[in-house]
Amino acid sequence: MPYSTSSRRAAALIPALAALLALSACSPAAETAPGSGAGELNVVTSTTQLADFAQQIGGDDISLTSLLAAGASAHHFDPSPRELVALSQADVLIVNGAELEGFIDSAIEASGFTGTLVTAADGIDLAEAKEITAEGEDEAATGTPGTDAHGTDAHGTDAESGHEHGAETHAEDSHEGHDHASEPHADEADDHAGHDHGDHAGHDHDHDHGDHGDQGDHADHDHDHGDVNPHLWTSPRYASLMAAEVARGLAAADPEHADDYRERAAAYEAQLAELDSWVAEQFERVPAEQRVLVSGHDSLRYYLHDYGISYAGAIMPSFEDNAEPSAAELDELTARIKERGVRAIFVESSMSPKLARTIAREAGVTVVDGEALYADSLGPADGAAATYVGATVHNTRVILEAWGADVSELPATLGAKS
Template sequence: MTVKAIGRRSTVHHPQRLTAAAALAAVAATSLTACGTTAGANSGDAQGGGTVKVVATTTQVADFVRNIGGDRVTVTQLVKPNASPHEYEPTPAALQAIGEAALLVKNGVGLEDEWLPKTVQASGFDGESVDTSTGITLRQGEDHETGKTADDPHIWHNPLNAKIMSETIEKALIKADPSHKADYQDNFTAYAAKLDALDKDIAGQINSLPADDRKLVTNHDAFGYYIDRYHLTYVGSVIPDFSDQAELSGSQLDSLVDKIKKQKVMAVFGETSLPPKTAQAIARQSGVKVVAGDGSLYGDSLGPKGSAGDTYLKSMEFNTKTIVDALK
């Protein structure tokens, strides 16, 4: 029986989003001249008692900046909670924030390549760009559309990578605001200890599962670093690609159903930034439980304020408990 491919876009809608060109035109029309502010002026404000203006692309990167920067930074986060970082269209307010920023902090590994370069160009940004993937050992997989080897951009799903990302942010903030070097160092030390504790806790929870039951099927191929770090088995994903924007193939979904049955997978996990219907259909056809809706994993995005995944630490704790509970 063929499983029909159902929807692939994020369930979070932004009716006022514009293309980069349209947003830039709107900025010009409303005389948002602050986009021309230079990085030097912003970093100088920080040294004079103000805060460092930082634009962070993704929810995870923004959370790292807030933890390392503390009250020394003002953070504008581009991608909204429960939204896909693989696609983004800027608003006039976002372009203004980028143009005024001293630092632009991104995930890297191509995650934002579809939209970030044109957005930065449209904003007139003249600050320092920070790639938080610097120094991280990347895992590779096959690009679904091209068939070529590609780097996996979902680096934050290993807490030890999150520590490297946070250290890169620490160094960038010290460079932008050297008079508060000790603050950034102290914040990083405290947060790094929490990341180490998180890593140890996750390992303990996953190790409580029988080795044969540590099999993961998710909405898209976003958990490779988590799987590698904690020694799970990746069986497949509803969208067999690092990007959640890949086209779905009926034959691939049928093949996934067969794998789930043959390998006796216990559950299929949805993700908060993706519609649950296809994951639910896969689970029904496979005869296994589905974790979807409000209980979905935080894959590409953190959750909104007040949710179980509104910080990086909480999202990883939630994901691990959800996985362990479903695979017991």
């Protein structure tokens, strides 16, 4: 198979990488993420969300580097020689999976990474995620909501009985049927987590990243990642399962500190469960007919599903934030906004707001871009959205305030992290 554009770019970086590797023998490979520990386990993550999961679970037992910086998007990312050096020296690489990181295979090849690869999406039932993805696409096309994680539709009624579900039901059922690292999976950490990828060429991937081509070249790039929307982390329920997978990976790579990883993972998963309950309670106060959202791209699929929020569509006709909508697609979206009573268009931090502003003017609705949503990336280190919990709280507040709804105070355990 011929090299894709991204593979050719990675190959072209190899001479520069070799020079940097020679220099790196006497200097740090790359800057570590803020708050990183100084432990012996050298961990590299692909996204900012995974970096936060790794930091919460790894603590001072790991040294952490995130390939993506705050504000960057994995949809159009090309690692620099310095980032490839960091990858070459990693003991563990944590990726999202679900075909998010189109650059990762060529980056591994160019860097010579021989450590343990941990795929956070392995902790999630991707068959369920595929169904949720399809429901969202169908709803955007037909206007008919699917059902949320608790069997309710996007209007807050039971799919079979038609009964409303309150906050207590959500809090009790939120994580039913999902395993966590501190529970049954904890004893499997050494067996189940990361697989050793010392011989990466021999590893059988679930998908071929090489076919994605240049993320910035629309002539070569297929905007459709596949059947599963890769923004799995936007659901705190899924984020908890991804964090559990990260914990298993760290425990397998560093058995000496396995108990510490599991203990931190249990505490973090409890915090994510509380976050899930808090977010659900906020949206349950909003009348069902007002819970209709349009975003820059289809980045919040699982968040919308879990909290019974209707999805009227996105500006970019893709899971990605660099796709190109046609004039017909924009006209259709404008019509849906008017038909479904959408109250605001929300722009993600990784996107330009210009097109959203144009559509908002045509549809006669508000565009929320001053307080962008953090979906593809967390916020800057000194901001409220610097952590996953903080970003999720921020997104929830921004959406609710645009809808004119009140937001209750955070529990102390969440406020301390946001």
